[in-house]
Amino acid sequence: MAIDAHHHFWRYSPTEYEWISDAMSVLRRDYLPQDLQREAAPVGIDGAVSVQARQTLQETDWLLELAEQNAEFIRGVVGWVPLVSQTVGRDLSRYAGRPKLKAVRHVLQDEPDDDYMLRDDFNRGVALLKDFGLRYDILIFERHLPQAIQFVDRHPTQTFILDHIAKPRVRDGEISPWRENLKELAKRPNVYCKLSGVVTEADHRTWTPMQLQPYMDAALDSFGSRRLMFGSDWPVCLLAAGYRRWHQIVQEFAAKLTPDEQDRIFEQTAVEAYGLD
Secondary structure, three states: OOEEEEEOOEOOOOOOOOOOOHHHHHHOOOEOHHHHHHHHHHHOOOEEEEEOOOOOHHHHHHHHHHHHHOOOOEEEEEEOOOOOOOOHHHHHHOOOOOOOEEEEEEOHHHOOOOOHHHOHHHHHHHHHHHHHOOEEEEOOOHHHHHHHHHHHHOOOOOOEEEHHHHOOOOOOOOOOOHHHHHHHHHOOOOEEEEEOOOHHHOOOOOOOHHHHHHHHHHHHHHHOHHHEEEOOOEOHHHHOOOHHHHHHHHHHHHOOOOHHHHHHHHHHHHHHHHOOO
């Protein structure tokens, strides 16, 4: 058994997914569970965690419907709720009977204010998640890591999952201060990390596995196999690499590890972090 801890589904609409630019033509179509299963099954992936791609309760509801319709394959959902809203408690309560909702995410990387995650109203919303058994996915660029450290420190008993190893500047070949800040964040035992989204931070046409290696090594050095998990970031990964190619890169990277460590990265870390059944 193996789990893809990070992918997206959508029925494409240019108005609802305006972040998909003209340069991202490969993403301008529907991507649904049967499409992912066709890509993932040949490499042994038989479970997945679906992650929000737009910030609406309607999308959260839709992802949960897909999860219920594909219960054996979609093991969990990372949805969105308006954490800064005065109705956040009520919004969370409406999902109390939906066990497939495992976590919440806000697109922090796109907020104009780099300190958005330190806002008191946002943190009040995050503080409610544990009461509902929910984790929080952190989506940021590498420049946000200092704020992310402060953010996590406000919630020492909340489980966090860092997406895409905090998007280092692979394209520019820069590894510091990302590496040092990542290692500092990883000192917090309540933070897990997804080995995902790395290839799209490199040049989409000229990247090489060797170029990605130092960043993947740093993530492993920081979090160890016990808190590191595989994610495809499909279909966004298609901007730079096919599903099987990215899976192969992570497999080759993990080949130096013990079978138990590989099992952590490809299944058990996701099960533990998200509380998957």
